[in-house]
Structures are given as structure tokens and as C-alpha cells.
Amino acid sequence: MSTATQAMTLKEQLLEKFETELPSLFGEAALRRSAAQQFEATGFPTRKWEDYKYINPDAVLKKGFGTRIAAFRDITAEDVAELSPVKDAYVFVIINGHFVPDLSFSGELPDGLTVESIADAVVSDPAAKAHYAELADSAADPFIAINTALADSGLFMHIAQDSVIERPVHFLHIATNEVSAFLQPRHLVVAETNAQAILIETFESIGPVRSFTNVLAEVVVADNAKLDHYRLQTENEAGHLLSTVQAHVSANALYNTYTFTTGGAFVRNNLNVEIAGEHAEAHLYGLYLPSGNSVVDNHTLVDHQVPNCMSNELYKGVMYDHSQAVFNGKIYVQRDAQKTNAFQNNKNILLSDDASINTKPQLEIYADDVKCSHGTSTGRMDEEALFYLRTRGIGEDNARKLLVNAFAEEVVNAVPHEELRNYIDTLIARRMGTV
């Protein structure tokens, strides 16, 4: 690379890339242009932004991420098999932000299920055309803006009306670039009326080269549909991840999200759920176990727009070493959303003198006939329980692990898919060094 590029900031590089590549990018140019302008106006968020108060993406991005994509190593079918948490899933592979059909499921998908390249779908599929960039607002966050401006690959998943898809769909993300890079996959998931499906997104990084993945998924859950949405984030110390999910849940629909973070140098999750139809329901579960110097920040927003809906949120964290965790959950109840039941709970354990947690559970409520509550507690390990275990002959180290496991179990047990639940248990055990 020329020294000129070296000296350019990531923002400048991205905007330059935008100008050169715009003609070749899929979808509406006007949408991309306005998103790029949004991004240009604000740049990446800094610590001064209320929503990024405790972490500093700008500083993280100054570690030097470029825009050139070149695989660090070839990913094989064996790698893919090994990285699949569930045996019978339809696996779709995204390497360095780009959908790789050759490594992905190539058999026949069941009736009612479509998974294809987003670039193709936005041109050819009416549902993709209708919903693309419908939910993600570029003005809301610079990461949404720059993804909208520059996204050039990703997946479109569509579940047709009345279709019930039993086997999970797996989006396998692998970051393994040769040079340090900023990657931007983009997905759209539409579950039509009465449809049901399971989506598992996993995030891996391979190799010593730094990557920053700015992934964005828009999720539409139509009337009476049901979607279970998992994110398993297990990148290595070179992996940086910002994962935005923008979901819209219609009447009588059920949207469940499960976010497990056991790896990565930097993980920021923006999970925004609009509860937009009566009797809709959303459950948000999260578990984060950061260690080393890693930073994990979970931002959730549940926006109750209509009456008679329910949301429930449980996030738990265990912080090791020098790690730093943030939880910021907001329940927003709009004026018309009477009879809302919304609950939120965040619990944390600090296991090291050098770890920290910043938690900010928020209620913003404009309707009076509601039941809303949040709670958060942070504490150390329960010494009484530890002593009890030790009097039964269990060594101190094991007793601690047992208690951490028990703490995490409340979230893991919420996972209905058994094979996946076992896999998550293994992730946790691996994280704690018990395997």
C-alpha cells in the first residue's frame, strides 16, 4: 500500500472507497449516497457520544483497519464442519464479510425457505426489495450509515407464509484477512405471516491479523411468525465485532434473541427491537464472559409502540482479568402502548480486581397502565455458597467454576434447542478452562 493510504484515516479510506465503488454496488445509489453523507457528517462515534460513553470505537478503529480484502488462509469444508455448532443446520459461509457459495449449503432447501446473496435478492426478490434498509436508519448510528453506504455482500433469508422450517439456518462468519481490515456484511431476514424458523449466527476469527466486522442484520417478523435468533461470538484476540440487529415484530409474533459472547478483543452489540403489533412478544437473553483485555458492550433497546405486548430481558456477565463490560438496556414505552409488560434484568459478577462493569438499565415510559421494571445487581462470588461447597470436599477452584457455571446456567437454560444448548455449555466450559 502506498504511504498516502497509510496516512489516511479509516473514515477517509471508506469515503474514498465509496466514491470509486458506488457504480458497482447493488441497490439504490441514492440510498447509499445519503448514508455516506450521514457518515461523513459524524464520523465514527467517540467517548463523548452518550451511546458510546464507556467504550471508544474511534480509538479502537485507530488501531489501523484498512479496506483491502484478501484472505489470510483458505477455509476448507472441514473447517466449516468443525465450526458448526449444530449438525443438521443449513450452513452459509461469510468469509471476510463476503458470502462464499462454494463453502455453503448447496443441496435443496425445504419449501418456503430461501437463502441467497443479498446483492442478488435486492435486485430480483420483491420481499428483499421491499424490506431492504427499511428498518436500519442511517441517522441513528454511524455504523449503520457506513454499512448502508458500502455493504457489498451478505445474505437474504426468507421464510414464506405458513412455512415452518425445522432445521436451523446457520450464518457462519469467519474473519481471516491477510491485512488488517474493516469488514461489512449485511443481512436481511424476513419471516412472513405464520412462518417459523431458527437462525444461528456465529462469529469466528482465524489468524493473528486484526479485523473489525461491522455486521448489520435487519429482521422482519410478520404477524404470528416466530423466529429464534442466536448470535454466538467467539472471535480470538484479533477479532473486533460490532453487530447491529434491527428487528421489527408484528402482531402476535414472537421474536427470541440469544447473544453469547465468549471471545473477541472488542464486541459491541446493538440490538434494537420494535414491538409494533399487538400481542407481540420478545425475549432477549445475553451472556458475556470477557477475559484478558477484552471489552464487551451490549446495548439493547426494546421499543413498545402498541398496546398489550410483552418483553422480557435477561443479561448476565462474568468478568475475568482486565476485561471491561458494559450493559445498556432501554425499555421505551410509547404513549399508546398501554398494558405493556416489560421487564429487564442484568446481573454481573466481577472475578478480578482489574475487571469492571458499567451498567445502565433504563426505563423511558409514556403510558400509565403498564407494568415495567428493571433490576441490576453486581457482586462478588457468594462466599457462603463457596464455603458450603468446600465443606463437601470440592476444591476452591472447582467450587468457583461450579458457581460461575450455575450463574450462567439461567441464561443457557433459556435456549430451547438442545444440541445448541450443549454446544453453548461447551463454549462456557472452554472459556472457564474446565475442558
Next chain:
Amino acid sequence: MAAEQNPILEEHIASDYKYGFVSDIDTEFAPLGLNEDIVRFISDKKNEPEWMLEYRLKAYRYWLTLEEPKHWAHLDYPKIDFQAISYYAAPKKKATVGSLDEVDPELLKTFEKLGISLEEQKRLVGVESKIAVDAVIDSVSVKTTFKEVLAEKGIIFCSFSEAVQDHPELVRQYMGSVVPYTDNYYAALNSAVFSDGSFCYIPKGVRCPMELSTYFRINSAGTGQFERTLIIADEGAYVSYLEGCTAPQRDENQLHAAVVEIIAQRDGEVKYSTVQNWYPGDKEGKGGIYNFVTKRGICIGANSKISWTQVETGSAITWKYPSVILKGDNSVGEFYSVAVTNNMQQADTGTKMIHLGRNTRSTIISKGISAGFSNNSYRGLVRIAKGAKNARNFSQCDSLLMGDKCGAHTFPYIEINDKTGIVEHEATTSKIGEDQIFYCNQRGIDTEKAIGLIVNGYCREVLNQLPMEFAVEAQKLLSVSLEGSVG
């Protein structure tokens, strides 16, 4: 169920602020606007020493570099024109008053109307417990009672201006040590133009024998009130301090930007109670006080304690976070708050508990009640610094909504940097129970009274913290503020 359909509500909202009168007191003003000359003018009026003027000027110059804060609080109001305010207004009689005879009778009447007695004898012979009062009207303190009685114990209780003259060493030692002028926009502004306020020093080992109180009254139009209060409890000292405030009913908004600093030395304890009832504006949101206040205490010595209790019913806009820095080991911080907003009022209030010392404990109990078209936010910070071993915090923030046009919000910030810290935060939002109201109705209690009853019960935990005389007043105030808010 909508508020405007309720005739009782109409009636009450139209006439419920009973402190809205204006007194005709001969008053001297500073010219409108703010510049260095005004700062010098205020300092000169008070015959201040050079160091005080220097402090004001430094603060003023710093203030000039700042921008009016807006973005973070959950408040919405027009930009304030700081050049349209008079920064000094004083009753024309001499500021130093020896006996009551020298006080303008109109002024005495004003305080009588407010239910504040400046006559010591009446209180002394009465059965009521004794309260020493510092009465501040607009920019100056007009009278401090019981000074001599207190002096016998070595307690200093006087106006801030007097303290600058008579106890410069204490003022210089402590002023700005808890809230430096660089702290925030309004603290900088206050440090530049503060006109008066109360000063209180309790010497080592002394338990102050009576409640100390300051009564703040904004009377003049077009002025701001910028008072400053400094309370020091030396080692092993104790004081309970009360603050009350009212203002006339006016169509324009008036600015109140106070600074309160509290220092508790080893084993010292300060209990600070506020009943804030500044004019809240009318039901359309016209007029009312903008209340931007910085209150902070530091538990500097081991085993010290600072406790804030506030009942906030007034002001068009409230922006206020009475805080405690828990520096001494085993020190204790408490915050008990009831904030009521009705009509178009907006409140963004809460606390900060900064745990630095070992075994420090803090408790936060906040009860927010929103009615009408108002917005009521709790915003609080609990920070456990690294090395603050075995720190504990418990927070309970409850919101009650009355009617479907108001908002109730909770924004806690919890930052924990030590693994031995234990922090628990709970918050709930609910509406007033219709079954409870019905039950009261069925026993012959009308809805108005039932709401008063229920709300007072809801706030019991906080009201119990207030000294007796204040608690009774606060209960009445709560009922009045909310009358008719549920149909």
C-alpha cells in the same frame, strides 16, 4: 379519564400555588446582563476582599469558555438569554440587620405570609422545637435568627456574605473544595455571580442543638437567584439542615442556579433536607422557575455521613443531583427523594454516589410521581472506584404515573471497578392502583383525598426522613401538587 375532563382538576390547577404573591419591597438592582463589570459590581456591593473577587473573575472567565449544556438531560426548554437577567437584587435597607426593628416591615410580612417566623421569642416560648432561620430574599440574606445562642456552642450560622467578612479562613479553606467552579456550566456561573446564601460551621464534637434552616425567596422580577451554601461538620459534629424555597407567580421564567457544598470530617454527620416549591408555572407551562442546582457533599473523614432528603414539587424545570463523595473509610451516603411533576413541569433529578473509601455504604430511595403532561426522570450514578473495598449500594427507584399524557423515566449509571463491591438497583413503574382508590371510596374517602393518602403512603420511606415540621408541610404539599390529577 383524561385530565381535562375533570372539573375538580381544573379548579385546583388554576389556583393551587399559594405562594405566588409579590411583595412590594423597595429593591436595588444591578443592570441587566453579565460582564466583568457586573461581577465587580456584586463583589463591590458586598465589600468583598480581593481574593473573593479574584475567585469570581476566574469563574466568570471559565464560564465564558463553556456552552450551555442541553444534550444529555431529559429536558426541553428554550435557550436561556443570560444577558436578559439581572444578577443582583437586594431590598434597599442595609444588608446587615442588627435587630428586627431595622427590617423592612413589608419584608417581615412576606416571611410571615410564608409561615416563616423571624422572631426568636415566639419560637423560644412555644412548644414547637426550635429552628434557627437564615432568610434570603432575592440576592441577600436579610436576617439570621438564634445566632447568639448558637455562638455559645461555637457554631457559626450566618449569611455567606458575613462569613466572607468574619471567617475568611474557613471560607477560603472549604469554598470550591467540593464543587469547584470548573465543575459545570451553572456551578461556574454561580461562582461568578453568587450573591448570598448560608454558611454553617459546627465545631469538633458539637451536636447542633436545633435545626438550622435557610429560607429562599425570589421576589423581584427579571432577576436570577444564585445562592451558595457551605456546611462544615468538623470531627464528630452533627447538624440537621433544612432548606425551603418559594417564588412569586410570574409569566416569565426565572433562573435559580445554586451551589451547595457539604464537608463532613471524621465521625461528622450532616443531614440536609429540602422542600423545593419554587413556582412551577401555570398549567400551559407559562412561567416558572428554572432550577439548575449543584449540590454535593464529601464524607472526607472516616465514619462520616451525609444524608440528602428532598421533596421536589416546584419549578418548571429541575436539574439537580445532590451527591456524596464517600472518601473516608466506613462513610455513609444517603439520598431520599420524592419528585412530583404535574402539568407541564419537567424534572431530571437524582444523585451520584462516588465510593472511594473502604467499607463505604450508600442508599438511594427515589420516588417519582408524574401527572398531567409532565416528564419526570431519575438520573443517578453509582461508582465504585478501584480499591474501594467492600463498598455497598442499594438503589430503589420507583415511578408512579397518573394519566396517560405524562412520562416517567429511569436512567441509572452503575460503574463498578472493584470486585468486592456489591451494588443492587431496582426500579419499577406503575400506575396508581384503581382498586386502592376504589377501596378508599368505598370507605367514604373521596378520590382527591384517596390519592393524597396513597401517594403519601407511596412516599412514606422518604417522608420519614424529614424532620417533623417539614414532614407535615411536605405531605400537604404533595396532596396539593397532585390534586385532581386522576379523574
Next chain:
Amino acid sequence: MISINNLHASVEGKEILRGLNLEVKPGEVHAIMGPNGSGKSTLASVLAGREDYEVTQGTVSFNGKDLLDLSPEDRAREGLFLAFQYPVEIPGVSNINFLKTAINAIREYKGEGPMEAKDFLALVKEKQKLVELDGKLAGRSVNEGFSGGEKKRNEIFQMAMLEPKLAILDETDSGLDIDALRIVANGVNKLRSPERSFIVVTHYQRLLDYIVPDVVHVLWNGRIVKSGPKELALELEEKGYDWIKAEANTVEA
């Protein structure tokens, strides 16, 4: 089995045990009685190795080993079991997982391999009967949502599973109705053997109707002030503790 000599222990600087002596031989059941605040539960906690308790003087020898030198888990592995007065709830840890972990930790300490799952489950089934514990409870989290009686039965069940050499029952009778008391006592009696000793700490004589002790000790003011045969318990039930206190005071004076 255990030999306690001149044991002094304090909590937060306050001395609770003040020179306690006790000798328990294999197969013996010793009851320790005494009024509230005499130091009964402190003794149980000190022997189990609770950290808040500081031993300032004295020795405790357990089967020839210096007990005070061992960590709580090693004491358990050496065969010391404490049935807690207030069994701890551990949400999220199933009883089964908890016991399996404990048993295997003890086996490992003894140089044995982990127990086969099949054998373990058979053992659970067998021992549950001992305290009439519902099989369902085994699948639930440790003590979570258990009634008072279930918690105490669970303690005895754990004791049966871990097969200790010395079991200390700390006020196991407190909060039990007569049926639960009978079940718990039966469980204990079935576990009595020539190799296993018990220290039964209790405030009331009631439990000793069911678990008949070889020796009864009265603890007062941090010391054993009187020892006698099982009839001593009945005498205490009848006459209360005041006469003991008076006696002890006379001796001290």
C-alpha cells in the same frame, strides 16, 4: 477420632470459645447442649473451617492430623462432615451435579478414580430412601425452594452419600416438625456404625430422644462445664440451664 485441646476461637475480635476440651472416640455419639450464645454453633463452624472464625489458641487432632491446618475441603475429604444449621441455597447447581462433584473430589483425594455414573445413580437411589427424600428433589438446584424439613433431610442425604468418619449436626432439629425430626433421626441412626462418630449440637433435648447419645456435654461461656450420661439431657430439659451456670460460676470463683 477427634481430640480438641484448650480451643480458643474468636469472631471479629470477640472471643467465643475459651479453652474447650473434647475427646470423641470412634463409634461414639456426643451431644453438645447449651443455652443460646454459649458457642455451640461456633464450635461446629470452627471445626469445619469457616474463615470468619479465628483460632487463637489450642489444637484439634483429627485421626492423627492437625485439623486446623487443613482447608475446609481437605477436612471434608479427611472425613469430616458438617450438617449446616442453615443449609445454603445454590441456584443453578443441581443436587446431582453437586454431589457427583463432591464425591469425585473426595475420591480423587484418596487416589481413586471417578465413580461410574451407573454406580453413582444407584447410590443416590439407595441413600435417598434413608431420609425419604423425593427423587424429584435430586434434580432441583441445591436447597433452592426446599422447605425447612427438606433442607435438613437433604443434609442427611448428603452425609449418607459422602460417608464421613465424623459428622457434626449443627442444630439439625431446629425448625423441624415431629415427623421431619423422626425422619432425620432415623436417617442418622441408620448411619451409626463402630467406625463413625457424631457430634450432635442441639439446644433441646427432644432430638436426643431419637438419637441417643453416649455422652452429653454442656457448653457454657465457650467451655464445656459439665459432662455426663444421656440422663443429663433430661435433667437439663427439666431444670433449665441456670443451675449449670451457677455451678460453673462457683467453680470459676
